[in-house]
Amino acid sequence: MLKVTGLTKRFGGVVAASEVNLEVHGGEILAVIGPNGAGKSTLLNLLSGLTRPDAGRIEFLGLEITHSVPEVRTWKGLGRAFQIVQPFHEMTVQENLMVGALYGKPGTSMQTAQKVVRQVIGLTGLAAKADTEAGELTLLEDKRLELARALCTQPKLLLLDEVMAGLRPAEAMEAVELVKRIRASGVTVLFIEHLMPVVRALADRVVVMDYGQVIAEGRYDEVAANVRVREAYLGRSA
Amino acid sequence: MILAGVLLLLALVLPGLPLGQWRAFLLDAAQFAFLISGLALAWDLLARTGQLSLAHGAFFGLGAYAAALSAPALGTIPALLVGGAIAALSSLLLGLATLRLQGMYFAIATLAFSEVMRTLVLKSQFTGGSIGLPVQPAFAGAYPLGGYYLAVAVLIICTVVSLLLSRSRLNYAMAATRQGEAVARVLGVSVVRVKLVTFMISAFLAGLAGGVYAMKTLFLSPYDAFGLGRAVEALVIPIFGGLYTTTGPLLGGLIIVSLETWLRLRIGEGYLVVYGVILVLTILFLPKGLMSLFARRKGASHA
Amino acid sequence: MELLLQTLINGILAAGIYALVASGLALAVGVVGIVNFAHGEFSMIGAFVSYLLFVSAGIDPIISLGLAAMVLFLVGAITYYGLIRPVLAAPELNQMLLTFGISVALQNIALLVFGADTRVVSTSYQGSTIALGSISFGVPPFAAFVLSVGLLGALYWFLGRTRLGFAVRAVAQNRLAPGLLGIETQQIYLLAFGLSAALAGVAGVMLSVMLYASPTVGFAYTLKAFAIIVMAGLGNLRGVVPAAIILALAEAFVSTYVPGGGGWVEAVFFLVIFIALTWRSWRVP
Numbered sequence: 001m002l003k004v005t006g007l008t009k010r011f012g013g014v015v016a017a018s019e020v021n022l023e024v025h026g027g028e029i030l031a032v033i034g035p036n037g038a039g040k041s042t043l044l045n046l047l048s049g050l051t052r053p054d055a056g057r058i059e060f061l062g063l064e065i066t067h068s069v070p071e072v073r074t075w076k077g078l079g080r081a082f083q084i085v086q087p088f089h090e091m092t093v094q095e096n097l098m099v100g101a102l103y104g105k106p107g108t109s110m111q112t113a114q115k116v117v118r119q120v121i122g123l124t125g126l127a128a129k130a131d132t133e134a135g136e137l138t139l140l141e142d143k144r145l146e147l148a149r150a151l152c153t154q155p156k157l158l159l160l161d162e163v164m165a166g167l168r169p170a171e172a173m174e175a176v177e178l179v180k181r182i183r184a185s186g187v188t189v190l191f192i193e194h195l196m197p198v199v200r201a202l203a204d205r206v207v208v209m210d211y212g213q214v215i216a217e218g219r220y221d222e223v224a225a226n227v228r229v230r231e232a233y234l235g236r237s238a
Numbered sequence: 239m240i241l242a243g244v245l246l247l248l249a250l251v252l253p254g255l256p257l258g259q260w261r262a263f264l265l266d267a268a269q270f271a272f273l274i275s276g277l278a279l280a281w282d283l284l285a286r287t288g289q290l291s292l293a294h295g296a297f298f299g300l301g302a303y304a305a306a307l308s309a310p311a312l313g314t315i316p317a318l319l320v321g322g323a324i325a326a327l328s329s330l331l332l333g334l335a336t337l338r339l340q341g342m343y344f345a346i347a348t349l350a351f352s353e354v355m356r357t358l359v360l361k362s363q364f365t366g367g368s369i370g371l372p373v374q375p376a377f378a379g380a381y382p383l384g385g386y387y388l389a390v391a392v393l394i395i396c397t398v399v400s401l402l403l404s405r406s407r408l409n410y411a412m413a414a415t416r417q418g419e420a421v422a423r424v425l426g427v428s429v430v431r432v433k434l435v436t437f438m439i440s441a442f443l444a445g446l447a448g449g450v451y452a453m454k455t456l457f458l459s460p461y462d463a464f465g466l467g468r469a470v471e472a473l474v475i476p477i478f479g480g481l482y483t484t485t486g487p488l489l490g491g492l493i494i495v496s497l498e499t500w501l502r503l504r505i506g507e508g509y510l511v512v513y514g515v516i517l518v519l520t521i522l523f524l525p526k527g528l529m530s531l532f533a534r535r536k537g538a539s540h541a
Numbered sequence: 542m543e544l545l546l547q548t549l550i551n552g553i554l555a556a557g558i559y560a561l562v563a564s565g566l567a568l569a570v571g572v573v574g575i576v577n578f579a580h581g582e583f584s585m586i587g588a589f590v591s592y593l594l595f596v597s598a599g600i601d602p603i604i605s606l607g608l609a610a611m612v613l614f615l616v617g618a619i620t621y622y623g624l625i626r627p628v629l630a631a632p633e634l635n636q637m638l639l640t641f642g643i644s645v646a647l648q649n650i651a652l653l654v655f656g657a658d659t660r661v662v663s664t665s666y667q668g669s670t671i672a673l674g675s676i677s678f679g680v681p682p683f684a685a686f687v688l689s690v691g692l693l694g695a696l697y698w699f700l701g702r703t704r705l706g707f708a709v710r711a712v713a714q715n716r717l718a719p720g721l722l723g724i725e726t727q728q729i730y731l732l733a734f735g736l737s738a739a740l741a742g743v744a745g746v747m748l749s750v751m752l753y754a755s756p757t758v759g760f761a762y763t764l765k766a767f768a769i770i771v772m773a774g775l776g777n778l779r780g781v782v783p784a785a786i787i788l789a790l791a792e793a794f795v796s797t798y799v800p801g802g803g804g805w806v807e808a809v810f811f812l813v814i815f816i817a818l819t820w821r822s823w824r825v826p
Contacts, residue, residue, distance in 0.1 A: 074426035103426035508653035514646025
């Protein structure tokens with residue numbers, strides 16, 4: 001579904017992504033993990049088009065999108081939720097979602113968009129808050145809104161950037177269930193995560209990054225047993 | 239919304255009311271108020287995308303000069319449309335170069351644009367340069383109230399466009415662009431296109447108002463038509479009245495332009511001081527404008 | 542050849558005042574983080590201070606320089622304390638509108654008090670020139686240039702070599718989250734904004750001799766200062782001097798070599814702003 005080859009990005013002297021090769025298969029949930037500063041967020045920014053790569057190639061559904069602007073990638077079915085939730089504060093939840101529903105696919109009519117929004121509100125459990133201004137939500141609700149807004153663009157592949165960060169364990173597990181439901185509705189998911197229990201509960205496959213490079217790839221238990229992965233984590237965070 | 243309707247209705251019937259000896263003055267002042275309120279409504283449209291424009295005085299002036307110069311050949315209405323079109327075209331060129339800029343950079347670029355437009359008009363021959371340009375009245379003077387009703391028409395057009403846009407799908411894109419450009423793009427909004435389209439609509443309306451203004455004052459000079467005063471009026475009124483609304487600029491325009499007209503009689507030059515003071519006070523004490531006083535009681539209804 | 546040399550000298554001499562005004566603005570933008578549209582109005586006030594002292598008490602502008610610096614430091618400090626401080630945490634749009642409002646208000650108050658006439662401080666040395674072979678230039682521009690260079694040197698010394706200057710730079714680089722401003726940061730802001738206004742005021746005194754005092758004299762300098770700091774990179778004080786030289790030279794060349802160039806000079810800063818901004822906007826994806 002998504003194929004990344006040789007993707008490289010430098011910021012000054014720092015190589016934030018170095019020759020990254022990655023493939024996401026249709027229907028799976030793929031986790032990208034790694035220590036702080038490993039280049040995970042840069043990878044997501046490169047994939048969603050907010051950062052331009054210095055080298056490499058990104059293919060989505062067989063078409064090259066390496067240099068496409070963010071909105072074009074969204075139109076093609078590449079959705080994205082941010083780590084730091086950035087709701088449009090002056091709009092209600094419903095209005096926030098309408099933005100994604102109207103513009104996620106060009107030429108969507110108001111009626112169609114409203115239908116999409118109703119579906120997504122149902123799926124994400126935001127019905128009670130539909131008319132609340134986004135500035136007044138709790139953190140958990142904000143995270144749901146962030147997810148819901150990305151879903152409203154009707155993605156085929158959804159990029160999630162540490163959407164569980166800051167949640168209590170019980171809340172995180174609630175969010176895990178939500179992501180599972182999203183996958184069940186036919187959306188492929190690539191997510192970045194710090195919390196290992198979440199990764200274990202969700203991921204079909206795990207990719208590990210360190211210093212901008214992919215250092216391991218496989219099922220959760222395979223990766224967890226990998227020596228280089230242990231070094232990467234213990235070497236700096238312990 | 240209701241208030242807006244009442245105001246527009248009053249504008250339509252005003253010439254029929256028994257105004258006595260003040261009639262000519264009142265109609266003239268009202269005409270000016272309508273045009274400036276229209277300009278303010280136009281400015282507010284661009285503000286909805288988060289851009290602070292100091293170029294609306296220049297769009298107004300461009301529309302004024304273009305309409306004045308083309309009216310003898312084309313007739314009044316086509317000339318006014320030409321004025322709007324020239325303003326829109328210039329906003330397209332300015333926008334292509336600068337709309338990727340954010341915040342202060344865009345504001346400064348628009349300010350510089352205004353200064354250069356004035357210099358160009360000042361240095362050109364066909365505009366009358368620094369001497370100025372005499373202008374024919376609307377419809378070559380065939381209808382005494384022609385200019386007045388053109389001003390009413392401009393105000394109605396600006397009001398309707400403002401209302402329609404706030405109910406349209408574009409409104410979601412404009413608000414999203416204002417509140418978070420990167421997020422808006424990832425949600426599929428072409429923010430550059432949204433800004434450009436809004437900029438052009440906004441500049442067109444400003445140019446239209448400028449054209450009618452030219453036919454009202456009958457004489458244009460670069461210092462008047464391209465003065466900073468217009469840019470100041472265009473932005474202070476919506477901020478005072480309430481940004482991103484239709485009623486706000488209408489109400490603000492009525493109040494502030496009345497105040498301005500009265501001050502012009504009393505102190506002449508320097509009247510703009512009220513705009514400066516109102517701007518400062520509004521930002522400090524009522525950053526959401528007059529409309530926030532109503533909204534607090536009625537809930538968050540957008541009008 | 543002589544014309545070229547003369548043009549170069551005119552440009553370099555004008556760059557002094559430009560750099561002075563722009564350094565003040567760079568301080569406000571770089572340290573306090575405020576885009577001050579009223580910066581030129583501080584110069585305007587400085588010019589009127591000089592004018593009033595000259596006509597009422599015959600005080601020479603050279604002495605007015607110090608007085609104007611003190612007056613404007615005070616004006617800047619009051620402006621910061623009363624008007625800028627409340628909006629430090631507000632959106633950038635509100636901050637810009639506020640300073641724009643201050644600019645409009647000050648310009649028009651001056652218009653009400655003094656009228657639109659231009660007023661020149663005509664000192665005995667105003668018309669005198671220095672001739673070097675076939676090249677000549679006026680004493681006031683030369684003196685203004687020398688003074689500007691001296692003041693800029695002092696400013697750089699202050700920022701680079703003193704403890705307080707170090708604190709100012711630290712605050713500039715380490716912008717704290719709004720609402721978390723410590724008392725020391727507040728004092729640094731006050732100092733920086735006062736200094737910024739004082740620099741503009743000193744430049745205003747020079748303008749009262751070289752050009753004139755009028756309500757709108759400062760506004761053109763706001764724009765030129767913006768052109769310079771945009772070229773230099775926002776808040777980058779070190780880039781101000783070369784950028785000021787580029788702008789001043791460009792204006793001098795247009796004025797000498799473009800037919801009817803006198804009026805077009807006013808458009809040069811636009812081109813400079815435009816190129817600098819467009820370059821900036823297309824470089825960032």
